Amino acid sequence: MTCGAAFIYSTKFLDYHFHSDHPFNQRRVLLSKDLLEKNKLLSKSDITEPRMATEDELALFHDKVFINAVKRAGTSDLSDDECMEYGIGTEDTPAFPNMHEASSYLVGGTLTAVDSVLQGKSEHALNLGGGLHHGFKRKASGFCVYNDGAIAINYIRQNYDLKVLYVDTDAHHGDGVQWAFYDDPNVCTLSIHETGRYLFPGSGHINERGIKEGHGYSFNLPIDAFTQDESFTQTYETALREIADFFQPDVILTQNGADAHVNDPLTHLCATMETFEQIPLLAHKIAHQYCNGRWIALGGGGYDMWRVVPRAWAQIWSVMKTGDIQSGDLPPDWQSEWQSKSPVTLPVTWHDEKQIIPNIPRKDDITEKNDKVLQSALKYTNNKLNEML
Ligand SMILES: [Zn+2]
Ligand SMILES: [Zn+2]
Numbered sequence: 313m314t315c316g317a318a319f320i321y322s323t324k325f326l327d328y329h330f331h332s333d334h335p336f337n338q339r340r341v342l343l344s345k346d347l348l349e350k351n352k353l354l355s356k357s358d359i360t361e362p363r364m365a366t367e368d369e370l371a372l373f374h375d376k377v378f379i380n381a382v383k384r385a386g387t388s389d390l391s392d393d394e395c396m397e398y399g400i401g402t403e404d405t406p407a408f409p410n411m412h413e414a415s416s417y418l419v420g421g422t423l424t425a426v427d428s429v430l431q432g433k434s435e436h437a438l439n440l441g442g443g444l445h446h447g448f449k450r451k452a453s454g455f456c457v458y459n460d461g462a463i464a465i466n467y468i469r470q471n472y473d474l475k476v477l478y479v480d481t482d483a484h485h486g487d488g489v490q491w492a493f494y495d496d497p498n499v500c501t502l503s504i505h506e507t508g509r510y511l512f513p514g515s516g517h518i519n520e521r522g523i524k525e526g527h528g529y530s531f532n533l534p535i536d537a538f539t540q541d542e543s544f545t546q547t548y549e550t551a552l553r554e555i556a557d558f559f560q561p562d563v564i565l566t567q568n569g570a571d572a573h574v575n576d577p578l579t580h581l582c583a584t585m586e587t588f589e590q591i592p593l594l595a596h597k598i599a600h601q602y603c604n605g606r607w608i609a610l611g612g613g614g615y616d617m618w619r620v621v622p623r624a625w626a627q628i629w630s631v632m633k634t635g636d637i638q639s640g641d642l643p644p645d646w647q648s649e650w651q652s653k654s655p656v657t658l659p660v661t662w663h664d665e666k667q668i669i670p671n672i673p674r675k676d677d678i679t680e681k682n683d684k685v686l687q688s689a690l691k692y693t694n695n696k697l698n699e700m701l
Contacts, residue, residue, distance in 0.1 A: 315436055326341070411457060422608070484511065570616075627662070
């Protein structure tokens with residue numbers, strides 16, 4: 313199956329750069345793009361240049377005072393009080409030059425992706441520069457300044473009036489997007505993430521189900537630390553199928569953080585590439601089954617930027633473009649291009665080698681716990697029960 317897909321990219325994405333030791337590094341997007349080009353999956357005609365989001369567009373979600381603080385942070389120092397209030401200048405989210413412009417380009421990329429799909433220029437669109445799911449209305453958080461996903465959903469609601477299913481497979485809870493639509497029955501959020509017991513941001517409990525009209529439209533699957541492929545994909549697949557059937561979305565927006573991988577330095581999940589192959593394959597299926605193919609995918613976290621993120625993100629585009637994942641060897645000229653710049657040995661195959669899978673003695677326990685989380689989270693997707701809500 314061949315679908316029309318748009319790859320949103322600008323070198324301006326690389327200007328979203330805190331400092332050289334910061335774990336969040338947008339060179340991941342360039343590495344993914346280069347891998348696709350060298351694998352002959354991406355050509356110039358696939359690429360759409362993004363625009364910068366306007367201030368009115370940012371204000372679809374953010375407070376004007378916050379936008380102004382971001383603008384000032386990029387050119388001069390904020391006071392200590394302002395840093396506290398707006399979450400900028402912290403260790404996680406330090407200020408950097410042109411912070412507002414760089415952050416607005418990531419948002420513009422996501423809005424360009426939305427327009428491409430909803431104006432019928434392509435069925436799918438991918439903005440690997442986006443997915444900054446921790447951004448709040450008036451506060452930056454967890455490496456995220458402007459929350460492009462939340463802005464895009466408001467933009468879809470306002471300009472296209474469609475029901476949006478947001479699916480977040482980043483290892484961290486998609487808190488910023490969840491709270492933005494917590495009372496909205498036209499936006500359903502699903503986040504599968506490592507339990508917040510030991511991991512930022514700490515939220516994402518099963519019982520966060522939404523409020524008022526939006527009650528029953530927020531789903532959380534907090535899975536156990538050390539979860540491996542089988543349990544991750546089983547939990548994700550069952551949940552996404554049931555929730556899509558329950559909600560009947562018009563469009564799907566996915567956040568594709570690649571930090572659930574066993575090599576990721578910031579989280580404790582133990583997935584391999586297998587999980588990052590299954591994630592886009594099912595999202596694609598569901599988009600065609602329920603949404604006439606309307607699927608917009610974003611990047612997100614992912615801190616093993618050399619070994620994990622490029623392959624994981626390239627597979628999303630592969631699925632969008634060809635309907636399937638890649639397997640076998642990576643293009644050797646990709647390794648020769650980047651190996652000298654990488655502190656670790658680059659992978660040579662699309663799939664992970666078996667040796668990287670750790671032996672987790674608690675595996676059965678973890679699977680059982682995750683199954684219980686799944687059952688409890690999906691308790692209300694059954695239509696009869698839903699009428700009682
Ligand atoms: Zn398709
Ligand atoms: Zn993350």
